[in-house]
Amino acid sequence: METLNLCTPSLPVFNLMFSTIYLLGYFIIFRNWKQNLRPEASSCLVSLAHGTPAVLLSLYSILYPQTQLNFASPNTNFQNMVLDYSIAYFFMDLLHYMIFIPSDVLFIAHHLATLYVFLTCRYIVHHGGSAILVLLVLAEVTSACQNTWSFARFRKADVPVAAKVYERLSPVFYAFYSVVRGVLGPLFVYKMGLFYANGGADGVIPRWAWISWMAVIVSAILVSILWVINLWIDLYRERTKKEERKSS
Known part of the structure; x- marks a missing residue:
């Protein structure tokens, strides 16, 4: 039985925080x-x-309850709080893209789709939060590495240390991201899809909900895989050019 009751209006608080x-x-x-x-x-x-705290909070929300969770379990109060935490983050980042980078249609579509899944799970379906939060763990476990890489990329032209961090961290980040998004993510989504397709959520999660969730999740994974493939290609080109300059 859940003893931690988090029924406070967490979404406005998290919106203000981010x-x-x-x-x-x-x-x-x-x-x-x-x-x-x-x-x-x-x-x-x-x-x-958002990233690392979301991972820790999600893991706690999945492991904390005494009752066994599955892909169709009712959302606990703590899971709803974690969903609000991520909803607030994606809403803030969506505003960032719409104001400063409105041409980046892919990221805007990604954020809208992610918000759709979180909002329907949190406020309409009220079930399936444990599955969604496992996916959040897989999505955000690379966050600290990715953002460190991004900061180094921003400053590599101006700060020599940033250039060294970017060069050394790139293959590590790409490999980490490839394993999580290219192997672990698809395996979990496959298991999740089988559960829903075999009727594991019948009578609990509407069919329109889990079908739309799966469509969004599979699309997001495919986009992530394409993104990291392009990063590997760019890294290969950069290293090739560097070797050519050394040999010339």
């Missing part, structure tokens, strides 16, 4: 950075504030 972090980054922490880098750096700062 907005404050973004504004703190934009106007104070990164105020001396180039104007075109300040929004992206602020977005990475918010991502750092």
